[in-house]
Amino acid sequence: MTTPSSPPDDSSALPDDVWEKFQHDSESAIRKTAPKEPSARARMVTRRLREQGPAEPVGWRTGSAWDEMEAPERPAHSRLWQMTRSLLIVIAVGAIVLFALDPSGAMSLLRDKDGGPPATATSAPRAVEPTTTTR
Template sequence: MTTESSPLPEEPALPDEVWEQFLQDSERDIRASAPKEPSARARIVARRLREEQERAEQAARGSRRRWRPRSRAERRATAWRAPVTDAGEARARRRGLLRGLLGVVLVVAVLLVVLSPSHAWSLLTGKG
């Protein structure tokens, strides 16, 4: 009856130098064959260039395109619009200021009524 107390350490099948060379070669091949995704900036620039090219192509096609009548909806959409003038812009600005001022006065009046109804009533009737 023979008993072996501990087995002898076995020699590795591959020497360390061969194993290191395998790992380096594998990593190099993986890096070389891995797909490279473009950066966000590169994608944005590529999209912008593609859109500019499409616009240029549409413009070139548009110059050769035959005239077509506008639809009723297209005519209606632009028929009522008056051209914007400086006087119209000034009028719109004054109207906006007036609306803002009236809004402030309304808020103050509502606060006065909510916080002190009796005082607000005396101001309205003129009886103090």
């Protein structure tokens, strides 16, 4: 009978270097797969968790914490400001796109029919001066 630390009786079956490699590989594999005893702290935590019983954790994984949260109600003026701001952004983006696609067309919308600057509501109408020909 052979022991694991000594080669078999029939030494012609395996060379010594092959047998030593087998022993070394087997020992390292056994040590890696051997069960390890948990530490005292790990045993205490395990016992405490068993005493508490099975419980589903509350948190981001379960979603229950998000369900229980209520979003604070925003004041009406805040919602109005957000809507106004959104509308202004949409108008500004539209104007930029219009100008980028057709700059001369966009400028013609801003000009008056006669090619002058746009008339504003605050400007007074221009008085036409009578033309007199005196010679």
